[in-house]
Amino acid sequence: MSSAVVVCTWGEARGGLPDGIDEVLTLGRSYAGALGTELHLLVIGAMADETPAVAGSYGVAKLDRIDDAKVAGFQPDAFVEALAQYCAQVSPTALLLAQNLESRLVAARLAGRLHGAAVMNGVAIEGGEGAPVQVTASAYGGDTRIVYELADGATPVVCFIANAAVPEAVDGAGAAEVVAAAVDLSSVEERVKVVQEAKTEGPRLEDAEIIVSGGRGLGSKDNYKLIEELAAALGGMPGCSRPLVDDGWVDSARQVGLTGKITRPGLYVAAGISGASQHMAGCNASKTIVAINRDPDAAIFQHAASGSWETPSRSCPS
Ligand SMILES: Cc1cc2nc3c(=O)[nH]c(=O)nc-3n(C[C@H](O)[C@H](O)[C@H](O)COP(=O)(O)OP(=O)(O)OC[C@H]3O[C@@H](n4cnc5c(N)ncnc54)[C@H](O)[C@@H]3O)c2cc1C
Incomplete structure (x- = not known):
């Protein structure tokens, strides 16, 4: 039997799991099932109390934990070392991560340490006992797909983009068994030190429950005020497409x-946005997309499908 398929995560967890991990666990469970092996979740650093139960509901058999002062916050050198030692002990069939800024920093370096492959922009993973691992990834900004067939041997490290799968829990599964993974990080010295945190003013677009974005169809910088007003009226945040940033109309922190x-x-409201794949890569995980566009054939309408969206329980400014 193959060794376990391991989904790895760290950082702030909402509802027991960090963003996107429910999707990666769903993909990992199906891959582990095809191999006839177990699905594990590896949590690095702090863990929420409810994580073992939530992980169990996604089919995780064992929850491995690396808890050490050196991984209390995200530190790339310590994380790569911890994961390299963990993989040396467990030899996972594959190590799966949700793609974000931090996993991008870790994946390629870890794959180098494991003498294996790192695949970014993953959307699917397939294989079977004795068959090669096949990873499908999004390419050219989402315009096409590419299938990688990975050589046998070293553990591949695969990062999955948001919305790669619809999260699916399993019925009646108990909490995952928590097992401490022993790693020695005493000799790790971070080579890059953050001397000043990047300034973040106000709430982050990434955390917004409602976003109203404007695109080139607004026609002028002045019209972006309409986007800001609508976003404020809905209790959301304003966003934009790239041309508005390129033309200096809107700050780059607003670009989706x-x-x-x-x-x-x-809820994502896109006004005067055509729906180019590079834009959609930043909003296609929205539950509901509403498009305002005078071109009925605009690509955005392929995404602006009917969906269910519940008004969050907070008051909107009048
Ligand atoms: C490597 C790379 C990375 C990129 N990254 C990003 C990215 O992160 N984010 C991003 O947004 N783009 C990105 N782009 C650019 C992307 O390809 C598109 O060019 C861009 O998203 C288009 O922006 P838009 O939809 O606002 O403009 P357009 O494509 O010009 O669309 C304008 C839309 O407005 C509609 N319209 C016009 N007038 C009206 C009106 N009066 N009322 C209603 N609708 C109207 C039109 O029908 C049209 O659909 C990237 C491109 C590359 C090559």
Whole structure:
């Protein structure tokens, strides 16, 4: 039997799991099932009390934990070392992560240490006992897909983009068994030290439950005020497409997309935005997308499907 498929995570958990891990666990469970092996969750650093129960509900058999002062916050050198030691002990069939800024920093370096492959922008993983691992990834900003067939041997490290799968829990599963993984990080010295944290003013677009974004169809910088007003009226935040940033109309912190912010709101309103794949990469995990566009054939309408969205329980300014 193959060794376990391991989903790895760290950082702030909402509802027991950090953002996107429910999707990665769903993909990992199906892959582990095809191999006839177990699904494990590896949590690095602090863990919420409810995590073992939530992990169990996604089919996790064992929850491995690395808890050490050196991984109390995200530190790339310590995380790579911890994961390299863990993989040396467990030899996972594959190590799966949710793609974000931090996992991007870790994945390639870890794969180098394991002498294996790192695959970014993953959307699916398939294989079977004795068959090669096949990872499907999004390419060219989401315009196409590529399938990698990975060589046998070293553990591959695969990062999955937001919305790669619809999260699916399993019925009646108990809490995952928690097992401490022993690693020695005493000799790790971070090579890059953060001397000043990046300034973040106000709430982050990535955390917004409602986003109203404007695009080139607004026609002028002045019209962006309409976006700000609508966002405020709905109790949300204003966003934009890249041309508005390129033209100096809006600050880059508001840009949604491949080279901007990756958001997951309940409601995303796109006004005067065509729906280019590079823009959609930053909002296609929204529960509901509403498009305002005078071109009925605009690509955005392929995404602006009917969906269910519940008004969050907070008051909107009148
Ligand atoms: C490597 C790379 C990375 C990129 N990263 C990003 C990214 O992170 N984010 C991003 O947004 N883009 C990104 N882009 C650019 C992307 O490809 C598109 O060019 C961009 O998203 C288009 O922005 P838009 O929809 O506002 O403009 P357009 O494509 O010009 O669309 C304008 C839309 O407005 C509509 N419209 C016009 N007038 C009106 C009106 N009066 N009322 C209603 N609708 C109207 C039009 O029908 C049209 O659909 C990237 C491109 C590359 C190559």
